[in-house]
Amino acid sequence: MNSIRVCFKQNLGHTKFDIDVTIPNKGITSVFGKSGAGKTSLINVIAGLNRPEQGEIVVSGTTLFCSETKVNVPTHKRKVGYVFQDSRLFPHYSVKGNLLYGVTEPDTQHFNKILNLLDLQSLLHRYPSQLSGGEKQRVAIGRALLCKPAVLLMDEPLASLDMPLKKEVLPYLEHLAQEIQLPIIYVSHSLYELVRLANHIVVIDSGKVVASGPLEAIWDTPALSQWRTSSLHSSLFEASLASHNKHYALSRLKLAENVDLWVQKLEVPLESKLRIQVKAADVSISLDKPSQTSIRNILPSKVVEISNQDEGDQSRNVYVKLELAEERFLWAEITAWARDELELKKGLNVFAQIKGVSVTTNDIVLKT
Ligand SMILES: Nc1ncnc2c1ncn2[C@@H]1O[C@H](COP(=O)(O)OP(=O)(O)OP(=O)(O)O)[C@@H](O)[C@H]1O
Incomplete structure (x- = not known):
């Protein structure tokens, strides 16, 4: 029906x-x-x-x-x-x-x-x-x-x-x-x-x-x-608007239980349902939790996949798929050099970093 x-x-x-x-x-x-x-x-x-x-x-x-x-x-x-x-x-x-x-x-x-x-x-x-x-x-x-x-x-x-x-x-x-x-x-x-x-x-x-x-x-x-071309390599999430920080003009989006993302302030009511696109190029990876950093979003995650942009070309950037929560995945684009130096492999626990200013209103669509 x-x-x-x-x-x-x-x-x-x-x-x-x-x-x-x-x-x-x-x-x-x-x-x-x-x-x-x-x-x-x-x-x-x-x-x-x-x-x-x-x-x-x-x-x-x-x-x-x-x-x-x-x-x-x-x-x-x-x-x-x-x-x-x-x-x-x-x-x-x-x-x-x-x-x-x-x-x-x-x-x-x-x-x-x-x-x-x-x-x-x-x-x-x-x-x-x-x-x-x-x-x-x-x-x-x-x-x-x-x-x-x-x-x-x-x-x-x-x-x-x-x-x-x-x-x-x-x-x-x-x-x-x-x-x-x-x-x-x-x-x-x-x-x-x-x-x-x-x-x-x-x-x-x-x-x-x-x-x-x-x-x-x-x-x-x-x-x-x-x-998707490399410039469009991104992750899509359904999120809800959890709170605003008026003083710093930021909004907190809830991607999953205990997974929040600060983005530039959105002029929509609390609890609005949103779609958010995070570009892989705006995500970096750290092995330790950064303590003194300007980056607002530091998300504990696990490496679940590492793929080359172009198989066989080791000099190119690589895409790393990170699990933030059940069925919530975030892609990071990093250099092959960083992959080797951090010795990234499947199953490794890492921290994903996303700048609060990198996700703009252009990357966010109001769904309800
Ligand atoms: N009336 C028809 N007679 C013969 N072949 C047809 C007819 N209508 C569609 N086709 C064929 O069916 C296939 C699908 O055509 P359709 O127009 O549905 O594709 P499309 O995905 O909408 O393409 P586009 O994005 O170019 O509009 C094509 O190979 C087309 O040539």
Whole structure:
């Protein structure tokens, strides 16, 4: 009942799709994978734009497609909102006309809520040709939401925007995910968008699901690690805001029982749930507990893995995986020289050090 089940088999061109995945019925699920992996085809099956040869699609207890019982709800009756890469607004309709297109039962309260969420009031009387790319996408999202869908499908909605415009639209998407009780399935191949937006991730390759789960759990698996360049090598944590130190403008985040991290002060309420990204390059390792140091975060941990950035090249930096608590791992990037001098090996107890100033608000995303 409280999930979205997508199970189907279909041959499209050279790709043999064989998908069987269950997606949570809330928050943002990112469908992630390289170009041609099958991301768009997956959401098109949910929307009814692709009809699979075999399978079952169920959204919140409603069967949209079942090959066995011959159910195939037509697209316009599926209660599915769809936002494409390009906004696909009607050029001869004003923003208001575009927003209300497809609305069968007017609901002023809902209309005003969506206008506020996406900040569309001042655009209502403009025409698409008078809007920026980011504004067009906000209107397209509003139009999809005004039809009161049971699920919102978004196919790389930021792909056609350049970085400044992406940054302009992203906060709206973050805000939307917190404010509307609606599952969003978000196709992307951007790690940046993934970290900012996704609660859950489904990684697709050649028409098959290679990983599915909460982002923090999948982040460290081979399904995603192959996407990370060395500058993006990092650890992801779910954390809650435990306290503020107003005097020193710092906030304390709880990563696990007895594992706290001081970061630059965050303007969010206590106990907020956050996602935090700690770059491996900002973590150093000490064998003894440093006593007189400027570094605020000194976390007892154990070495569980040492991997080379480039196997066989001993001169390069290495990545050390440290266990902070059960199922809480932190990556440190150090030189091969430091690894040898500290005689690091699996099972060794060490201290991880992270500067309080190295984790900034850019590395922290509010989840609730
Ligand atoms: N209607 C179709 N007919 C034939 N082949 C198709 C059709 N739709 C998709 N395919 C093939 O299925 C594969 C997956 O395509 P899809 O568009 O779903 O990938 P994608 O992951 O969304 O890619 P991109 O990120 O480039 O949009 C590709 O090899 C594509 O050529």
